[in-house]
Amino acid sequence: RLVEAHIATRPAPESLRRAEAQAESAVRAALREPGSVQHLPSAKRPPSPVPLWLHPQPPGQLSAHKAADPDTPEAAGDEQRRELERLRRQAERVKTPESDRGLITVRMENIFTWGEFVNVDRGSEDEDDLDRAESIARDLDRLAVSRDAKRAAATLKFDLDLPAEAEDDLVIGEGIRLPEWDWKQQCLLRDHCRIVPMLAADAPSIPLPERLGRTARRLRNQFQALAPARVWHRAQTDGQEIDIDAYLRFAADRRAGSAVEGDGLYRELRSGAR
Structure with a gap:
């Protein structure tokens, strides 16, 4: 009886547009036979609210078996161990090549593999980028280690005293x-x-000069005339608030025995009027 009483107050599908009528028919079918409707047809406007449905989106039952998350620490550790096992490298000790020797007796297009020697003095560095060194070593098939008695070139190291981007001034x-x-x-x-x-980011705000006050008021009035006004539209099928006047007329007509439909019982705030 409660479902039929609520359906009597809902808008008739014949008075709605095609898409909205299909959505209203689906809601009526779901009210009469719960579980018979799986999907709600899409429409430009949502259907009228159903007070009998207390939860708009009831939570579904969680599955008993949860799939393993690949982002868990255990999965990440296994992946890292497999990566280290795959990257088994060979190392050899070689002599330091001389810079004045390096004659190539074959044509360059016949060389399918190119090996490059990089003279890196790890013993004289102040700080080592271990992550970068590890990534470079991971890409090499063979590591060559040698001893070099030459002194590494001196490096100039300085820091720029620049402010952070958040503390920087605003560019105009x-x-x-x-x-x-x-x-x-x-x-x-x-x-x-x-x-x-x-x-300047720390520039204090100052009042507008008196000579510009008249111009500022004129510009403010001009922009206010262009701003769209927000107007309440009454007797709407859906809206933010209930239209009290329309609801009182609807209740009085129903009490008097008139066959009326409760379609426009809401009011909606829209912008666009100037």
Whole structure:
């Protein structure tokens, strides 16, 4: 009796569009015979809400057997061990090649495999990138180890004291291109340098000058006239709130014995009017 009483208050499928009518018919069939409808036909507007269904998407039963997650630590460890077993390498001790010797007596197109010797002094480095060295060694089929008594070239190491990107100033526009005098060529280069205006991140906000107050008010009024207004549309089949006036008329007509349909009992807030 409760289902039939609710169906009597729902909109008739004959008064709806084709897609919405199919969705309404599916909802009615699901109400009369629960479990008979598996999919709801798609429509431009969702069907009217069903107060008898307390949960919009009831949770399904979880499967008893859960598949193994490949991202688990155990699976990752097994994959890493298999990778290490596959990458079994051979090592050999060789003499340090001299830089002034290296005559190739065959044609380059006949060489199908190319082996390159890289003179890397691991003993004089301040810090080793072990991850990068491991990835390079993984790609090599054979590792060659040698001793070199030559002194490695001195390296210059310095850090740039630059702020982080989050603390950097805000760039305004693409910049202003200006000419610059090239003293080597003794000529003026057009649009060679650029001035980039930037807004300081810690710049305090200041009030608008009094001479610009009238212009600011005029621009604010012009933009407010272009902004779309939000208007309530009453007697809608669906909406954010219940239309109290339409519902009172519907209840009074039903109480008086009139055969009316409760189609437009909602109101919806839309934008677009200017």
